[in-house]
Amino acid sequence: MIVTLIVLCEVGFWVLLAAGLALRYVARKPRLGAAVLLCEPLLEVVLLVVTAIDLKNGAAPDWKHGLAAVYIGFTVGLGHSTITWADARVAHRFAGGPPPVKPPKYGMARAAHEWRTAARWVLAAVTALALLETAVLYVGGDGDTGSLRMWQRTMLWVIGINLVIAGSYTLFPKRGPKDRVGAGG
Template sequence: MQSGFVSADDVTAPGDREAGGEREERVVIALLVVACEVAFWVLLAVGLALRYVARKPKLGAAVLLCEPLLEVVLLVVTAIDLKSGAEPDWKHGLAAVYIGFTVGLGHHTIKKVDAWVAHRWFGGPPPVKPPKYGTARAIHEWRTAARWILAAVVALALLQAAVWYVGPDGAINSLQSWQQKMLLVIGINVIIAGGYTLFPKQAPKDADAVDREPADRL
């Protein structure tokens, strides 16, 4: 016969249950960010396989067009999580940053991978290499910087929306920390592109000089 008494260990305080629920919500957001990143590359692989292996370019393009849906799902889940009263932390900031960088860099990444796959295995033309010298290189760097800056600006906007939603009395330190990182990303890209503008790399005068292709940023 079981005792009618309940020990203190058998009782979970409401505060403990609430804290446990918040931890579970934060884990869900973090896992969803990882799942979106994995799904991005899976959809990219499936889309390219349909395009080149199965010879169904329209179907492959349709699969690739599903990529933005990942960001929509992540944005909606994050908004619902905050709306339900969850305290914003670094995982919500990470979700905003992921969405921003997918917006700014996702399309370019797909184009680069598509060109590489077509050339590597299906007889396509070699990918266009970036210019290496002078004004052409500076323009290339500014275009690259523009993609990174767009990504950072989108992330900043989403982070600021979360800050406004939470209010000045809420826990916004983690969101503001991500904003500072995005400003650093913008600054680094402006410095790199500005360096190529103010100090353009000159072509070697010796035609036989060893000329290595610089690593291309995204």
């Protein structure tokens, strides 16, 4: 049941996103579109409540409960930037908005972009870690929380990988074409 709800939440996310943006830019009803987009967090609240009820009713915590926490964490950390990304593209395509801003390709500007991206992923992972730890405490010492702990280790890997990627752009910034010409000449 939890996995089905996670899939429904993901589908619901994209349906609400498409509906909100269509209302905003195609139907020219920006307030109604914004209202639909503001319904997105309700999906995660429903998932959180159903997961808590499932655990409260005696379900053994397993990978599905961990996946629910991770999904909610990733929605918290990456949901807004996904909506902003889609909004910029739909505004450009259907409402004559400016072209979406592309991330910088070179130097410290690229490193700063990578740190902002890493911060979103770290927020997602930390949120998931907090929800997972709350689930471990909620289940208590009598339950088998190994699968929840496995998800916590995975979230630590997500944090580490993102920090390594952002750090590599800082320590080894990609040089632009002008930098390469000056260095060889």
